[in-house]
Amino acid sequence: MKTIVIVIPTYNEKENIENLTRSIEDIYNKIKNKINLKILIVDDNSPDGTGIIADNLTKIYKNFHVLHRNQKNGLGMAYIGGFKYALNNLKTDYVLTMDCDLSHSPSYIPDFIEHLDNYDLIIGSRYIKGGGTYKWPLYRRIISSGANTLAKIFLGIKSNDCTSGFRVYSKEALNKIKFENIQSNGYSFLIEILYRCFKEGLKVHEIPFVFIDRSLGKTKMSKKEIFKTLSTLIRLKIRGYDNG
Numbered sequence: 001m002k003t004i005v006i007v008i009p010t011y012n013e014k015e016n017i018e019n020l021t022r023s024i025e026d027i028y029n030k031i032k033n034k035i036n037l038k039i040l041i042v043d044d045n046s047p048d049g050t051g052i053i054a055d056n057l058t059k060i061y062k063n064f065h066v067l068h069r070n071q072k073n074g075l076g077m078a079y080i081g082g083f084k085y086a087l088n089n090l091k092t093d094y095v096l097t098m099d100c101d102l103s104h105s106p107s108y109i110p111d112f113i114e115h116l117d118n119y120d121l122i123i124g125s126r127y128i129k130g131g132g133t134y135k136w137p138l139y140r141r142i143i144s145s146g147a148n149t150l151a152k153i154f155l156g157i158k159s160n161d162c163t164s165g166f167r168v169y170s171k172e173a174l175n176k177i178k179f180e181n182i183q184s185n186g187y188s189f190l191i192e193i194l195y196r197c198f199k200e201g202l203k204v205h206e207i208p209f210v211f212i213d214r215s216l217g218k219t220k221m222s223k224k225e226i227f228k229t230l231s232t233l234i235r236l237k238i239r240g241y242d243n244g
Contacts, residue, residue, distance in 0.1 A: 002116065003036040004168070005092040006109075007082035010041055011072050012048040013100040017041070021057055021064065023106040028063070035113055038063045038090055041100075042082040044072040065090065075165075076182060076189030083179055087171060096168045104166040108209045112168045120173035120202035121194070123159060124166030130208030131161070140213070147229055151191050154237045157198055160206055163190050163229075173202050188232035195236055 006024065010017060021039065028037045043051040043066060054066040067085050069078065079097065086092045094116060098104040108124060115122050125131050127148065133141065144163060151162040165187075177196035184192045197204055 001034075001036050002093040003038065003091065004094040004096055004113070004116075005038045005040050005086040005090050006096045006098060007040050007042060007079065007086055008098055008100050009044070009075055009078035009082065010046060010050050010054070010100045011044045012046045013050045014046070014048045014053055016100050016102055017050055017053055018057070020100055020102055020106070021061065023102075024109070025061060027106045027109050031110055031113065037109075038065060038086075038092070040065045040067060040082055040086055040090065042067045042069065042078045042085075044069050044078060074185030074189075075187060076185035079189060079193075080180055080182070083169075083174055087174065093171050094168055095171075095174065098166050103211050103213060105209070105212065108166070108207070111207050111209075115205055115207065116168065116170075118203070119205040120170050121197050121204045122168040123161055123164050123194075123204065123206045124209040125159070125161035125164060125206035126209065126211050127160040128206050128208050131210060133211045133213070135213040136211070137213075143226060147187075147191070147226075150230075150233055151195075154233045155191075155195050157191075157195060159194060159204060162194055163187060164211075165190055166209060166211075173197060173200075176200050176202065183235075184228070184232040186228045188229040191229065192232055192236065 024039060041054040043054055051068055058064045058066060067081060069081060083095055086095050112122050126133055148162045151157050177200055179193060182189060182192050
């Protein structure tokens, strides 16, 4: 049976981590005959005690794991650390990435699993038929739409949703794109890793999902992240792709 590890970066998510874990475990109980599922929390030394809560959850759920990092140094670095741990320590076949704030509903996990054998990367897309956003303020919609449009124009990415963090990567895909060499951090990491997948000719597929804005905790989106994304697009446009 194939193994899928759900990598969840966290920073100050004490209000959400237990609810998310219970939701994932409820889904897993319904699909245990299809997949071996593990959860990996990658916590950036959250001052609100998220890491402590995560450690306690390992005592409740046998498939629950925690990777503690010493400091907060970006979403991209958290993903890279999580990918390495999942591949080397948990011997996974696939990595599913999702946010801890419940904006990525675990109810979509079975939809991802149905496509595992046919694609290298599966993206939960807000911008195809059946997808969407809920309770998003206008400025978030503008930022997201702008980033996706620029990614398509600058880099020729064919996906409808280039910035979704709700994804499944095959082990082979992660090894082929050499994810540990990705330079960008923050949310621009999502664009660069997708760009690498397309440049390597990997099979990419999108499934619809509805993004629900967080109700607890604070969003991590900032003006700094917007500038990082623009910088990444310009760098990749000028320098192209180097997988050496």
